[in-house]
Amino acid sequence: MPKNRTEVLVDVCKGCGLCVEFCPKKIIRLSDDINSSGYHPAEIIDQEKCIGCGFCYLICPEPAMVIYREER
Amino acid sequence: MRKVYHRPEGLTDTLMRYCPGCGHGIIHRIIAELLVELNIRERTVGIAPVGCSVFADEYFNCDMIQPAHGRGPAVATGLKRANPDLIVFSYQGDGDLAAIGTAEIVHAAARNENFTVIFVNNAIYGMTGGQLAPTTLPNMVSTTTPRGRNTKLAGNPIRVCELLNSLDGPVYINRTSVHTPQWVLKTKKAIKRGFEIQMAKKGFALIEVLSMCPTNWRMSPIESSRWIEEVMSKYYELKLFRDLTKEEK
Structure with a gap:
């Protein structure tokens, strides 16, 4: 069970790639799939490595990211 | 979780x-x-601009007004004076605020009207297709200056924060970025400060935000983020110009 989780709202994402650039763990990439608006949405490669920092959410213009953090 | x-x-x-x-x-x-x-x-009423964000009234889940081009501060003045308990913010782009609406913003700032202005500066006219804006940098290519902005021909850019900082009226002026x-x-943090100043009835707050326009800059979103870092923020210095509430303490 991963400690933190990032979800991409696939049909909201416009595939700008800013989250890919700013993810400190480099676990986001643009998918080969096409969403309902015709963009390649972001996808999370390795959920285990997510630290829940929320950088992808902060820089996302849509916002197409939902971040969950473990309870402390 | x-x-x-x-x-x-x-x-x-x-x-x-x-x-x-887009920023x-x-x-x-x-x-x-x-x-x-x-x-x-x-209890918030937003003022939508004319420009790319003209449909802001569809996106914000609060009351919105969409006045004539550049007249946001004038409408906000009337709204706030008639209903002092409302929270009023004016969301304006650089074509709206620095070109056609220059008179309104300068006088609203000089009168120290009690509302918050969010000024989005992307150095270009976005909606109409990337023409030269008052904030376009020298030598920057736009569709109306294909060889770069020649300051002898097309004039010099307007730095709105520095311009308004020369007035005695405004309480808070800050320039930040979203790159x-x-x-x-x-x-x-800056926009929060702007709203808090308004809620405390202190006066006029303007937050200029440098924003990416990848389509009209002919760059990828990541390149435009770097361009703000390396070029645009050198011309438009990112700093707090004025916070009169701090000096009072």
């Missing part, structure tokens, strides 16, 4: 029609988050 970041209630469910990588979406989200955080959504997550957080 706890949901820490998600689409704020201050935004409607309408999908934003901005280009991929407007980030700034909309920051304002929407603050409407919820400061618990002012029910990195760190600057997004700083922008949020």
Whole structure:
């Protein structure tokens, strides 16, 4: 069970790639799939490595990211 | 697990029609988050500009008015004077605020009207197709200056924060950017300060936000983020120009 989780709202994402650039763990990439608006949405490669920092959410213009953090 | 970041209630469910990588979406989200955080959504009226963000009334989950081009500060003045308990913010782009609306913003600032202005500076006219704006940098290519902005022919850019800082009226003037997550957080802090000043009835607050326009800059979203870092923020210095509430203490 991963400690933190990032979800991409696939049909909201416009595939700008800013989250890919700013993810400190480099676990986001643009998918080969096409969403309902015709963009390649972001996808999370390795959920285990997510630290829940929320950088992808902060820089996302849509916002197409939902971040969950473990309870402390 | 706890949901820490998600689409704020201050935004409607309408999908934003901005280009991929556009800074407007980030700034909309920051304002929407603050409407919820400061618990002012029910008594806020936003002023939408003319420009790319002309449909802001569809995106913000609060009352909105869409006045004539550049007249946001004039409408905000009337609104705030008639209803002092409302929270009024004017969301304006560089064509709206620095070109056609220059008179309104300068006089609203000089009168120290009690509302918050969020000025989105992307150095170009976005909606109409990338023409020269008053904030276009020297030698920057736009569709009306294909060989770069020649300052002898097309004049010099206007630095709005420096211009308004020469007035005695405004209480808070700050210039930030949304090109990195760190600057997004700083922008949020600045806009929050702007709303708090208004809630304390202190006076006029203007936050200039440098924003990406990948489509009209002919760059990828990541290149435009770097361009703000390396070029644009050198010309438009990112700093706090004035916070009169701090000097009083």
